[in-house]
Amino acid sequence: MDSSHDGWEPRIIAFLCNWCSYAGADLAGVGRLQYPASIRIIRVPCSGRISPFFILSAFRKGADGVLVSGCHPGDCHYISGNYSARRKFALLKGLLEHVGLEEGRVHFTWISASEGGKFADVIGRVTETVRGLGPANQLVGKQWRA
Amino acid sequence: MNPTDCSNRIAEEAGRLLTEGTVDVVIGFEKGSLPMRSTPCFVRTPQDSGKLVWNSFCSSNLSRYLKQFPGKVGIVAKGCDTRALVELIKEKQVNRESLVVIGVPCRGMIDGAGVLERCDGKRVSDVEERDDELVITGDSFRITLARGDFLHPACRVCFTGNPVLFDVLIGEKVQEQARDCYHDVSDFESRSPGDRWAYIMSEMDRCIRCYACRNACPLCYCGECFADATRPQWVGRGATGTDTLAFHVMRSMHLAGRCVECGACRAACPTKVDIRTLNRKISSDIARLFDYRPGLRIDQPAPLSSFKPDDSEEFILER
Numbered sequence: 001m002d003s004s005h006d007g008w009e010p011r012i013i014a015f016l017c018n019w020c021s022y023a024g025a026d027l028a029g030v031g032r033l034q035y036p037a038s039i040r041i042i043r044v045p046c047s048g049r050i051s052p053f054f055i056l057s058a059f060r061k062g063a064d065g066v067l068v069s070g071c072h073p074g075d076c077h078y079i080s081g082n083y084s085a086r087r088k089f090a091l092l093k094g095l096l097e098h099v100g101l102e103e104g105r106v107h108f109t110w111i112s113a114s115e116g117g118k119f120a121d122v123i124g125r126v127t128e129t130v131r132g133l134g135p136a137n138q139l140v141g142k143q144w145r146a
Numbered sequence: 147m148n149p150t151d152c153s154n155r156i157a158e159e160a161g162r163l164l165t166e167g168t169v170d171v172v173i174g175f176e177k178g179s180l181p182m183r184s185t186p187c188f189v190r191t192p193q194d195s196g197k198l199v200w201n202s203f204c205s206s207n208l209s210r211y212l213k214q215f216p217g218k219v220g221i222v223a224k225g226c227d228t229r230a231l232v233e234l235i236k237e238k239q240v241n242r243e244s245l246v247v248i249g250v251p252c253r254g255m256i257d258g259a260g261v262l263e264r265c266d267g268k269r270v271s272d273v274e275e276r277d278d279e280l281v282i283t284g285d286s287f288r289i290t291l292a293r294g295d296f297l298h299p300a301c302r303v304c305f306t307g308n309p310v311l312f313d314v315l316i317g318e319k320v321q322e323q324a325r326d327c328y329h330d331v332s333d334f335e336s337r338s339p340g341d342r343w344a345y346i347m348s349e350m351d352r353c354i355r356c357y358a359c360r361n362a363c364p365l366c367y368c369g370e371c372f373a374d375a376t377r378p379q380w381v382g383r384g385a386t387g388t389d390t391l392a393f394h395v396m397r398s399m400h401l402a403g404r405c406v407e408c409g410a411c412r413a414a415c416p417t418k419v420d421i422r423t424l425n426r427k428i429s430s431d432i433a434r435l436f437d438y439r440p441g442l443r444i445d446q447p448a449p450l451s452s453f454k455p456d457d458s459e460e461f462i463l464e465r
Contacts, residue, residue: 052399053372053380056392060382073455083453086462091402091431091450093461095395098335098427100343109463122464138343141382141389 010130012065013058014039014123017047017082020071020112027116035120036127039067046070048081052092055106059139065105065130067122072110082110101138104129147317149275152200152250155316156222159248161195163220169246171215173208174198174222181270182258186211198222200316202275205255205298207410209234209364218244224252225306226408229441230364232311233404236444239367249312251320253293254301256280259418261296265289299422300409303327310442325439328430334423350390352417355383359421360397362414365404372396398424403432403449406441 016022022043028035044050047070055066068089070082089108097103107126111119130136137145147155160172176187176197184203188211189195200222208221209230223231228249234240262270265284274281280291305325309315334342357373360366372380373393381396382389398405398421405425412422432438435458436449 052396056395057380060388060392073459080453083455083457084450086457086459087436087450087453088399088402090435090458090461091428092399094431095398095424095427097339098331098342099346099391099395099424100339100341102339107463108461118464125463139388139392142384142386 005134008135010038010064010127010135011062012039012067012123012126012130013063014041014067014069015044015047015050015054016041016111017049017070017077018043018045019077020075020110021047021069021119023113024069024111024115024119027113028119029116031116033116033120035123038127038130039123046076046078046081047085048076048078050085052088055092056139059105059136060141060144062136062140062144064133064136065107065126067107067109067126069109069111069122072112075112102133102136104133105136105138149199149201152317153198156200156248156250157195157198159314159316160189160198160220160222161192163246164189164192164195168218169220170217172198172220172222172248173211173215174248175200175204175206175208178203181273182256182261188215200250202253202256202280202293203258205257205410205413206362207364207408209240210362210410212240212245213367218246220246220248222248222250223309223312224250224255225308225310226252226300226304226406226441227364228309228311229306229406230408232441232444233365233406234367236446236448237404242444247309247312247314249309249315251309251315251317252301252304252307253320254297254304254307255413256293256296257298257413261291264291264296298409298413300407300412303330304407306442311444326430326433328426328433331426331430334427346391346423347387349420349423350387350394353385353390353394353419354417355385355390355393356416358414358416359411359419362410363401364408364410365401365406366397368400372400394419394421394424397421398428401425402428403436403438404440405429 058066076082163169172189175184178185182203209227235242268284270284272283278293282289305323307320381392438449
């Protein structure tokens with residue numbers, strides 16, 4: 001970690017689908033697994049519900065990283081929401097990195113309701129990646145700048 | 147076919163359609179008030195059809211105007227315009243039955259601004275088009291330019307000069323360029339992320355948020371654009387780099403799998419912001435990941451409203 005960011009902790013917005021990833025987070029809690037307190041969870045009905053607006057809005061308001069997690073392909077509660085999400089986010093991630101957003105700010109993953117361990121693990125990995133990058137400033141709106 | 151013959155054939159066809167009563171209006175181009183400008187015009191009577199012209203400055207995408215006319219419409223359309231028509235028909239914005247498409251093969255449109263720049267801002271009074279040359283006449287000068295050097299950026303990589311959908315075809319078909327020519331995207335990708343960001347931000351700084359790109363775009367037809375919405379207001383209203391970038395990124399996402407790369411956005415932009423860098427990236431990804439090119443077939447489902455169980459997952463963390 002850069003010494004100029006002493007005491008800084010990343011703030012990561014996690015959009016979790018209600019049926020799998022949110023339940024996975026719950027399982028991690030019930031199982032008393034330790035993971036960094038860097039995430040702020042927003043529960044959504046389905047990963048297909050997540051609009052690119054949500055992600056840009058999170059960055060605009062000062063998030064250092066964004067994580068999107070849904071059910072594994074084939075397990076969607078709404079049959080195909082995560083398949084649609086997968087196409088959408090393949091394009092979004094490609095585009096954001098194309099315009100020069102630092103790689104490692106935005107992450108996508110599948111976590112099922114039984115994967116509490118994986119949830120804790122992913123949060124740890126994402127937090128470390130974002131911590132390595134330092135505070136985000138590229139997409140922060142004027143009124144949210146420090 | 148030279149521009150004059152082409153114009154005459156278009157006028158003749160428009161006159162016939164209007165006389166027969168097949169259409170109520172023909173959307174085409176007329177001579178603009180300045181050289182190197184052709185402006186959209188709407189012809190309602192056979193007598194007026196003589197106004198219609200065709201030349202290398204018909205760069206607007208006329209399918210943009212279709213929604214304003216509820217009745218039967220004739221439209222003069224080059225390759226990219228017909229691709230936009232295909233998308234509009236697919237999205238049920240336009241009814242194929244109430245449309246007569248006068249297709250015109252296109253060798254690429256000329257960017258008048260580029261020509262003016264070449265003339266050092268001197269006043270141009272006339273342009274004569276020859277096969278591969280433009281003869282520019284102005285106050286005390288006359289120069290001959292190679293046509294290919296002044297094409298719009300979108301026309302340089304266009305692979306559908308010939309209309310993909312038409313009822314009448316004016317003139318002979320043109321030789322098409324190679325498909326999936328995305329060297330501009332890979333060239334940009336080979337630069338460092340910091341470099342790319344600096345370039346994009348310098349482009350965004352020129353954007354004045356006039357929304358001309360959106361208003362010229364044939365596929366930006368939403369009743370209320372997200373950029374104007376206030377509840378919720380997803381994208382900041384300012385002309386700061388980050389707000390502007392968010393607007394352009396979201397516009398590209400809305401056009402993902404729909405953008406036919408006609409370049410109308412770039413042609414309409416008063417400050418010539420390089421918006422196409424974003425749209426081209428999406429187009430190349432859509433071709434590479436989903437093997438889809440917008441605006442070619444009406445019966446092909448849009449890539450973002452369909453999926454395959456084995457779609458690429460290369461971007462997913464911990465597969």
